[in-house]
Amino acid sequence: MTVGLFIPCYVNQFYPKAAIATLQLLQKLGVNVVYPSKQTCCGQPMANSGFEHLTQECNNLFIENFSAFDYIVAPSASCVLHVKDHLHSADDPEKADQVRSKTYELVEFLTDVMNVDNLKARFPYRVGIHQSCHGLRGLHLAQMSELNALPFSKPVQLLNMVDGLELVTLDRPDECCGFGGTFCVAEEAVSVKMGKDRVADHLRHGAEYITSVDLSCLMHLEGILQRNKSGVKAVHIAEILNSTR
Structure with missing residues (x-):
């Protein structure tokens, strides 16, 4: 292959x-x-x-x-x-x-x-998952909360294989971050407010890192974190799954 x-x-x-x-x-x-x-x-x-x-x-x-x-x-x-x-x-x-x-x-x-069922990875931190809209509703990487259906999450499935990692539970687990590609340019104020809401949810639950399958979303959230001088960091899920800290 x-x-x-x-x-x-x-x-x-x-x-x-x-x-x-x-x-x-x-x-x-x-x-x-x-x-x-x-x-x-x-x-x-x-x-x-x-x-x-x-x-x-x-x-x-x-x-x-x-x-x-x-x-x-x-x-x-x-x-x-x-x-x-x-x-x-x-x-x-x-x-x-x-x-x-x-x-x-x-x-x-x-x-x-690949049906991966084991990863030799270690990431000893509290991590919150941001479910990107394209990943969630486009690629169906996880179940949408608005559906009356059994939950599943492919990112969670993999992150649960990482030694030392603790997933935090969010109040609104699949809410949009507000980035939306060119939406953040055309509707800057709305985009920023949505991003602040997403960051606040992670902070309330003690996340040390925010991860996602989409770096565009993470870039948006990272900008808000940095402007607020937060110690919380944004990191793509590949970096966690590849980590051996």
């Missing part, structure tokens, strides 16, 4: 440690990982802003970079959801369908494809 590692542009630019942790974690689990060096943005920012018709070159390059791999894995639920829902090709729609079908968010890949 060979995995093409898809690292979204904002992860590459701002959070390279999460990208490195993703690579190392997959390698520890025996996966042959290749990083296509010509990859660029998947086109999500343009599509979210109403310009999906301008993303065809991004789509073509993504297909060119990743079509040969058995799976495509990325540490970003929002970018994976974009690829799954919006990747298309006028020249080769069948190949685009194939790429969409084998693209996975990291947690999704570890639980649904």
Whole structure:
């Protein structure tokens, strides 16, 4: 099995440690990982802003970079959801369908494809999980609280394998953080207030770290934490699952 590692542009630019942790974690689990060096943005920012018709070159390059791999894995639920829902090709729609079908968010890949049941990881801290909207309602990584259905959480399933980690219980476990891509630009005040509410929930329950499958959400929450000079830190779930502290 060979995995093409898809690292979204904002992860590459701002959070390279999460990208490195993703690579190392997959390698520890025996996966042959290749990083296509010509990859660029998947086109999500343009599509979210109403310009999906301008993303065809991004789509073509993504297909060119990743079509040969058995799976495509990325540490970003929002970018994976974009690829799954919006990747298309006028020249080769069948190949685009194939790429969409084998693209996975990291947690999704570890639980649904690799069926990981043991991790040699240690992270002795109190951790709160932020359920990103794209991961929760798009990729169904956990059960939505508004549904009358049995609960499940793929991130929790993996974090429970980490030695020393204590998960905190939140009052509103799957509330939006307010980032929402370009929403945080168009509706700055609303976005900030929503982010403050999410941070406050974690702080009330004594979290030392906030984690998520989406670094875009974590970037938003991290900014609020830093402005308030909080000691609580934001960290991508890959860094926890790869940790040996």
